[in-house]
Amino acid sequence: MADTQNKYNDDDLASMSLGDHLEELRSRLGKSLIGLLAAFLGSLVVGRWFLAIVLSPFETAMEEVGVQMNLQAIEVAEPFLVYIKASLVLAALVSSPWLFYQAWAFVSAGLYKHERKFIHTAAPISALLFVAGVLFFLLGIAPMVFKFLALFNLGVEYAYTPQITKAVNFILVLSLVFGVAFQTPIAIVFAERMGLVTVQTLQRIRKYVFLSTFVVAAVATPPDIVSQLALAGALYVLYESSIIICRLWRKKRRESD
Numbered sequence: 001m002a003d004t005q006n007k008y009n010d011d012d013l014a015s016m017s018l019g020d021h022l023e024e025l026r027s028r029l030g031k032s033l034i035g036l037l038a039a040f041l042g043s044l045v046v047g048r049w050f051l052a053i054v055l056s057p058f059e060t061a062m063e064e065v066g067v068q069m070n071l072q073a074i075e076v077a078e079p080f081l082v083y084i085k086a087s088l089v090l091a092a093l094v095s096s097p098w099l100f101y102q103a104w105a106f107v108s109a110g111l112y113k114h115e116r117k118f119i120h121t122a123a124p125i126s127a128l129l130f131v132a133g134v135l136f137f138l139l140g141i142a143p144m145v146f147k148f149l150a151l152f153n154l155g156v157e158y159a160y161t162p163q164i165t166k167a168v169n170f171i172l173v174l175s176l177v178f179g180v181a182f183q184t185p186i187a188i189v190f191a192e193r194m195g196l197v198t199v200q201t202l203q204r205i206r207k208y209v210f211l212s213t214f215v216v217a218a219v220a221t222p223p224d225i226v227s228q229l230a231l232a233g234a235l236y237v238l239y240e241s242s243i244i245i246c247r248l249w250r251k252k253r254r255e256s257d
Contacts, residue, residue, distance in 0.1 A: 050089075
C-alpha cells in the first residue's frame with residue numbers, strides 16, 4: 001500500500017482538519033436524515049402493504065403446519081406502533097442507496113483521489129447487498145424459522161397466539177441483521193484495497209473466521225438453530241466470495257500495470 005501511495009502527491013489526499021471532518025460528518029448525517037424522513041413519509045402511504053409482506057412468512061409457515069394465524073395486540077396503541085415500525089424499516093430499505101452513498105462519501109473525504117474511485121462502486125453495491133440480505137431472510141429463512149418454532153413440541157397443550165409487536169420485531173430485527181451481514185464483502189474488499197489486509201492473510205485465517213461466524217450468529221439471532229445456521233452459513237459464503245473478488249481485482253490490477 002505504501003509503494004502505491006508514493007506514486008501520488010500529498011495533494012491527492014484530502015487535507016481536512018478535525019473541525020472539517022466534524023462538519024463533513026454533520027452534513028452527511030443531515031442529508032441522510034432528510035432522505036430517510038422523505039422516504040418515511042412516503043412509506044406511511046404503503047405501510048400496511050409492507051406490513052402484510054413482513055408477516056407473510058409467518059402466515060405461510062402457519063398454513064403449512066396447520067396452525068391458525070392469530071396474532072394478538074395487548075397494548076392500546078400497539079397496532080399503530082407496529083405500523084410505524086414497519087413504515088420506518090421500509091423507509092430504510094427505500095432510502096438505502098442514498099444512506100449508503102452518504103456513508104461512503106464521508107469515508108472518501110479522507111482518501112486519496114485514486115482510492116475514491118472505489119466509493120462510486122461500493123455505494124450502490126452496498127445498497128444492493130443490504131436489500132439482498134433482507135430479502136434473503138424474508139423469502140428464504142423466515143418461513144423455515146417460523147415452522148421450526150411452531151412445530152416445536154413443548155409437551156403440553158397451549159394456544160400458539162404470539163403478540164403482534166413481538167412477531168413483527170422478530171422479523172424486522174432479523175431482516176436488518178441479515179442486511180447488515182451482507183455488507184461483509186464490501187468491508188473486506190475495501191480493507192484489501194486500502195492495504196489493511198492481504199489475500200494471503202484472509203486465506204490463512206479461514207478456520208478462525210469459520211468459527212467466528214457461529215459466534216456472531218449466536219449473538220445476533222434469537223436462540224433458534226435455523227436462523228443461527230442460516231446467518232453463519234451466509235457469513236462464511238460471503239467471506240469466501242470476498243476472497244475471490246479480491247483475487248480477481250488484484251489480477252486485474254497486475255494486468256493493467
